[in-house]
Amino acid sequence: MTGYLDDIRVDPSEIAAQEALYGPLTQSIRSLIDAAIRTEVDSEDIAGATAALTQVASLLRARQIDGSYGAQPSVTGVQRSWASPVIGVRNPIAPPLILEHEPDGRVWARFRLGAGYEGPPSLVHGGVSALILDHVLGEAVHASGHWGMTGTLTLRYRRPTPLNRPLRADARIDRVEGRKVYADGSISDERGITVEASGIFILPTGYAAAR
Numbered sequence: 001m002t003g004y005l006d007d008i009r010v011d012p013s014e015i016a017a018q019e020a021l022y023g024p025l026t027q028s029i030r031s032l033i034d035a036a037i038r039t040e041v042d043s044e045d046i047a048g049a050t051a052a053l054t055q056v057a058s059l060l061r062a063r064q065i066d067g068s069y070g071a072q073p074s075v076t077g078v079q080r081s082w083a084s085p086v087i088g089v090r091n092p093i094a095p096p097l098i099l100e101h102e103p104d105g106r107v108w109a110r111f112r113l114g115a116g117y118e119g120p121p122s123l124v125h126g127g128v129s130a131l132i133l134d135h136v137l138g139e140a141v142h143a144s145g146h147w148g149m150t151g152t153l154t155l156r157y158r159r160p161t162p163l164n165r166p167l168r169a170d171a172r173i174d175r176v177e178g179r180k181v182y183a184d185g186s187i188s189d190e191r192g193i194t195v196e197a198s199g200i201f202i203l204p205t206g207y208a209a210a211r
């Protein structure tokens, strides 16, 4: 059965080769998203860009996987995350976050969010903060040797989160109660915490714990 945690293994050098191939494409599309939001070129140039992009899309569509990215071959589950909207090497809407893991289980990342993540003018959209915190808390759960679906995610937006400034996300697990793992985290700017999160991640009925 295809499940949440398919574990299909491939050679790490193949993963590195794919990262080298797809990483620059993704970065180029990220830059394109920002360019499209902020461009002020005239209508002729917009029409030209639209035509060129239609061509690029049909080039990429010549051969595709069916449906979503899903579970792909991986040594560690890494490629399962390549379509992630938070860390995905193949997802241009991912900022992306480059996650660091501490020996004590804490997970953190430094990042910046630009024009594509705006909510209130010049500020980060609250749903984007929720997306990031969901993922980073989930990673802390996974780093602790558990895994689970997000059951409940509670956020407290303490101060506005600025666009185009250095930000940091942090997460750690608090405790494990049966199939439920409780995790906490935050997003901070240079002045301190802007958003706090706590989450309950639940191993679904019928699934085995990760390790």
Ligand SMILES: CCCCC/C=C\C/C=C\C/C=C\C/C=C\CCCC(=O)SCCNC(=O)CCNC(=O)[C@H](O)C(C)(C)COP(=O)(O)OP(=O)(O)OC[C@H]1O[C@@H](n2cnc3c(N)ncnc32)[C@H](O)[C@@H]1OP(=O)(O)O
Residues within 6 Å of the ligand: 004, 005, 077, 080, 134, 135, 138, 139, 142, 147, 148, 149, 150, 151, 152, 178, 179, 180, 200, 202, 203, 204, 205
């Ligand atoms: C994509 C997710 C995981 C994939 C893992 C893949 C690879 C791992 C690699 C890396 C992972 C790294 C990072 C993770 C990245 C991103 C995280 C994103 C996560 C998501 O984006 S995920 C999508 C949103 N998420 C859902 O789509 C959940 C939909 N939902 C369900 O799938 C079920 O609803 C479920 C499973 C939640 C529970 O179902 P169930 O049948 O297993 O649970 P059951 O009823 O038996 O309850 C057992 C005990 O949990 C309590 N309980 C039940 N529900 C609760 C709730 N909602 N909140 C708080 N407590 C709850 C009960 O009160 C009872 O508590 P008690 O034992 O004390 O009585």
